[in-house]
Amino acid sequence: MANVELKQVFKRYGDVEVVHGVDLEIMDSEFIVLVGPSGCGKSTVLRMVAGLEVISGGEIVIDGRVVNQVSPKDRNVAMVFQNYALYPHMSVRENMGFSLKMSKMSRDDIAAKVQEAAGILELEPYLDRKPSELSGGQRQRVAMGRAIVRKPDVFLFDEPLSNLDAQLRTQMRMELRKMHMRMNTTTIYVTHDQIEAMTLADRIVILKDGYIQQVGTPVEVYEKPANVFVARFIGNPPMNIFDGVVATVDGLRCVQLGETMFPLSEGKGDGLADGRPVIVGLRPDAIKMGDKLEKLPEKWHCTCEVVLSEILGGHSLLEVVVDGKHTMIAEVEGRILAHPGEIVPIGFEFDRMVLFDPETTNALL
Amino acid sequence: MREASRDRLKAFLTLLPSIILIGVFVYGFIGETIWTSLTDWGGSGALSLTPEKNFIGLANYVELFTGVLGGGFRQDLVNAVYYSVMLLVGAVGLGMFIAILLDQKPKGEDVLRTIFLYPMSLSFIVSGTIWRWLLAPQGGLNVLPKYAGMEPLDFQWLSSTAAILEFNWQNLFQILLYVAAFLLILTGLWLLKKDSGMAVKRWLVPGIAVGAGAWLFGDLLPEALFMEETHGFNLATMGIIMATVWQYSGYTMALYLAGFNGISQDLRDAAMLDGASEVGYYRHVAIPMLKPITISAVIILSHISLKMFDLIFAMTGPDNAETGHPALNMYLTTFRANNFAQGAAIAIVLFLVAAMFIVPYLVSQYRQRGRR
Numbered sequence: 001m002a003n004v005e006l007k008q009v010f011k012r013y014g015d016v017e018v019v020h021g022v023d024l025e026i027m028d029s030e031f032i033v034l035v036g037p038s039g040c041g042k043s044t045v046l047r048m049v050a051g052l053e054v055i056s057g058g059e060i061v062i063d064g065r066v067v068n069q070v071s072p073k074d075r076n077v078a079m080v081f082q083n084y085a086l087y088p089h090m091s092v093r094e095n096m097g098f099s100l101k102m103s104k105m106s107r108d109d110i111a112a113k114v115q116e117a118a119g120i121l122e123l124e125p126y127l128d129r130k131p132s133e134l135s136g137g138q139r140q141r142v143a144m145g146r147a148i149v150r151k152p153d154v155f156l157f158d159e160p161l162s163n164l165d166a167q168l169r170t171q172m173r174m175e176l177r178k179m180h181m182r183m184n185t186t187t188i189y190v191t192h193d194q195i196e197a198m199t200l201a202d203r204i205v206i207l208k209d210g211y212i213q214q215v216g217t218p219v220e221v222y223e224k225p226a227n228v229f230v231a232r233f234i235g236n237p238p239m240n241i242f243d244g245v246v247a248t249v250d251g252l253r254c255v256q257l258g259e260t261m262f263p264l265s266e267g268k269g270d271g272l273a274d275g276r277p278v279i280v281g282l283r284p285d286a287i288k289m290g291d292k293l294e295k296l297p298e299k300w301h302c303t304c305e306v307v308l309s310e311i312l313g314g315h316s317l318l319e320v321v322v323d324g325k326h327t328m329i330a331e332v333e334g335r336i337l338a339h340p341g342e343i344v345p346i347g348f349e350f351d352r353m354v355l356f357d358p359e360t361t362n363a364l365l
Numbered sequence: 366m367r368e369a370s371r372d373r374l375k376a377f378l379t380l381l382p383s384i385i386l387i388g389v390f391v392y393g394f395i396g397e398t399i400w401t402s403l404t405d406w407g408g409s410g411a412l413s414l415t416p417e418k419n420f421i422g423l424a425n426y427v428e429l430f431t432g433v434l435g436g437g438f439r440q441d442l443v444n445a446v447y448y449s450v451m452l453l454v455g456a457v458g459l460g461m462f463i464a465i466l467l468d469q470k471p472k473g474e475d476v477l478r479t480i481f482l483y484p485m486s487l488s489f490i491v492s493g494t495i496w497r498w499l500l501a502p503q504g505g506l507n508v509l510p511k512y513a514g515m516e517p518l519d520f521q522w523l524s525s526t527a528a529i530l531e532f533n534w535q536n537l538f539q540i541l542l543y544v545a546a547f548l549l550i551l552t553g554l555w556l557l558k559k560d561s562g563m564a565v566k567r568w569l570v571p572g573i574a575v576g577a578g579a580w581l582f583g584d585l586l587p588e589a590l591f592m593e594e595t596h597g598f599n600l601a602t603m604g605i606i607m608a609t610v611w612q613y614s615g616y617t618m619a620l621y622l623a624g625f626n627g628i629s630q631d632l633r634d635a636a637m638l639d640g641a642s643e644v645g646y647y648r649h650v651a652i653p654m655l656k657p658i659t660i661s662a663v664i665i666l667s668h669i670s671l672k673m674f675d676l677i678f679a680m681t682g683p684d685n686a687e688t689g690h691p692a693l694n695m696y697l698t699t700f701r702a703n704n705f706a707q708g709a710a711i712a713i714v715l716f717l718v719a720a721m722f723i724v725p726y727l728v729s730q731y732r733q734r735g736r737r
Contacts, residue, residue: 052637
C-alpha cells in the first residue's frame with residue numbers, strides 16, 4: 001500500500017506533447033479513476049506510473065520514492081490490461097505465479113499464494129487450464145489474480161472491462177469494488193466508460209487532450225462539473241446545455257433563454273451583472289414530471305411538448321421541447337407514457353442548475 | 366443422397382490424375398527403390414537392357430552397416446548426424462540470437478534484416494564456392510588474424526584429417542543404448558517440474574536402467590562389426606557446417622522475428638511488470654510462445670541437412686572421404702559404380718532418416734487437429 005504523487009508530469013513523443021503537466025495526489029488505498037475520451041492521455045499517464053513509458057518531464061512518486069528512473073519491475077505495481085495479456089502458453093496457475101517465480105520465491109510459497117488468490121477469485125477449478133480454454137470473464141479473473149498474488153503497492157487497471165459483455169461488465173465491476181474494499185490497495189483505474197468511473201471511484205480524474213479537467217468525488221463531478229466538457233462527458237444522458245443571459249425580471253434574478261426564464265436559486269449568480277451571457281447546464285434528472293412535480297415549488301413548473309419517450313423499465317427518458325425552442329432530455333422516475341406531440345406539465349430543480357462562462361467554458365462560482 | 370454421391374464422384378475424378386501421378390512417380394518409385402535395394406542389381410552387367418536382378422533380402426543393408434566395404438558409408442552416416450545436429454543447433458541458435466537483437470528495434474533494422482536473410486537466396490553451389498575460397502588454406506578466414514597483427518591460422522578447414530569424439534563402430538549397440546538412456550533421462554528431467562511422479566516412473570527410471578544396463582552388460586551385446594573401426598566428428602566438416610549455418614540462420618532469424626513481432630506489446634509489458642528481465646522475457650515468455658515456430662524450423666532445417674549434396678559437392682568435391690554425406694555416397698555408388706542395388710539401399714536409409722524427422726511432426730499436427 002502506498003500513496004502515489006504525480007508532479008508536473010509531461011509526456012512528449014518527439015515534438016508532440018500528449019500529457020501537459022499533470023499534477024495529481026493519490027492517497028493510500030484510494031480508488032482513483034482516470035476517465036476521458038480516446039486520446040486524452042489517460043492510458044499514457046497510467047503507463048508512466050507503471051514505468052512502461054518514459055516520463056518526459058516532472059516526477060512520479062510512489063510511496064515517497066521518486067520512481068522516474070526505476071524500472072517497472074522494481075516499482076511494485078501490478079497492471080491489468082484491456083486484452084488481459086495472459087501468457088498463452090502457460091496454465092492459469094503458471095500465469096498467476098509467474099511474477100512470484102520471477103522474484104525467486106520458493107515453489108511451495110508460490111503454490112500457496114496462487115491457491116489463495118484463486119480462492120478469492122473462484123478460479124480453483126480452472127487452475128490447470130490454458131487461457132485459450134477460458135471464457136472472457138474467466139480470463140479477466142486470471143488477469144486480476146495475476147495482479148493480486150503479488151500484493152503490490154499499487155494496482156493499475158487499463159480499461160479492464162471493455163472486452164466483456166454488458167452483463168458481465170456490471171458483475172465484474174461490483175467484484176472489483178468488493179476486491180478493493182477487501183484488499184485496500186491503492187488503485188488507478190483507466191476507463192472511457194463514465195458509469196464505471198462513477199460507480200468505482202473514490203475520486204474521478206477527468207482528462208481531455210492531456211490536461212486534467214477536474215478531480216473530484218463522483219457526486220462532485222456530477223453535480224458541480226468544472227467546465228462544459230465535464231458536464232457533457234459525465235452523466236448519461238449528458239447534461240442539457242443552453243446559451244442564456246443573466247437578467248433581473250420583476251425583481252427576480254434569472255437566466256433568460258429567449259422568452260424562457262430559468263430562475264436562479266438564492267445566492268446563485270449574485271456576482272454576475274445583468275446582460276452577462278452564460279451557458280446553462282441542467283442534468284436530465286433535474287427535470288421532473290408526473291407525481292414528482294409536487295415536490296417542486298410552483299414557480300419552477302411549466303409545460304413542454306413531448307418529442308419522443310423511451311421507457312427503460314424503472315425510469316423513462318423523454319425528449320421534450322420547452323417554449324417551442326429549447327430541446328432537452330429528461331430522465332424521470334417511473335413510467336411516463338406520453339405520446340409525441342402531447343403537451344405535459346414539467347418542473348425543474350433549478351437549484352441544481354450550473355452556470356458556465358461562454359468564453360472559457362469554466363463553471364462560474 | 367444422390368446429389369451427395371455425385372459430388373463425391375466429381376471430387377474423386379478431379380483428384381484422380383494427381384493421385385495417379387503421385388502414386389506412380391512418388392510412391393511407386395519409392396516402392397521400386399525398396400525392391401531394388403533388396404536385389405543384387407549391379408556390377409558388370411548392370412547397364413544391359415535386361416539386367417540380372419536377384420532377390421537377396423537385406424544383404425545390401427547388412428553390408429552397409431557391418432560389411433568391410435561399408436566403412437565409407439558409415440562415416441558418411443556419422444557425418445550426416447553431425448551435419449544435422451550442428452546445422453539445427455547453429456542455425457536455430459544463431460537465428461534466434463539475431464532475431465532477439467533485431468527485436469530490440471535497432472536503427473536500420475530493415476536493412477539488417479535483409480542482409481541477414483540474403484544468404485538464403487543463394488544456391489548451395491554458389492555459397493559453397495564462396496566458402497571454399499574463404500576457407501582455402503592460405504586465404505580468407507586463415508589470413509584474417511594478420512590484419513589484427515597476429516599470426517595467420519594454418520588450419521586446413523576442408524582437408525583436415527583430424528577427428529574428435531571418436532568411437533568404435535563395433536560398440537554401436539551399446540552407444541545407441543547410451544543415446545536412448547540419455548534421451549530418456551533428458552525428457553524425464555524436462556518433465557520433472559510438470560509432473561514429477563510420471564517423469565520419474567516413465568522416463569527417469571527406465572533411462573537410468575537402460576544406461577546402467579548398457580554400461581554393465583555392454584560387453585554381452587553383439588558387436589556390429591568383426592573388426593575395430595573408428596568414426597568420429599571430422600574437423601574437415603566444420604567448414605561445411607559453418608557455410609550452412611551462415612546460409613540458414615538468416616532464415617530462422619526471419620521466422621523468429623516474425624514471431625516476436627506477432628507477440629503483443631501488452632504481453633511484453635505484462636512480463637516486465639511481473640518482474641521479468643529482458644532475458645527472462647525471452648526465456649519464459651517469448652521463446653516458449655514460439656514453440657510452433659521452433660518446431661517448424663527444426664523440421665525444415667533437418668530435411669535441408671539431409672539434402673546438403675550440392676554444398677558438399679561444391680566445397681570439397683564428391684570424393685573427399687572426410688566430409689562425405691550419404692546422399693553423395695548414394696550418387697557415387699549408383700551412377701559412378703553402377704551398383705544400383707546398394708545405391709538404392711542407401712537411398713532408403715536416407716528416406717527412413719527423413720521419415721524419423723517428418724513423421725513425429727505429422728503425428729503431432731494430426732493430434733492438434735483432432736483436439737480442435
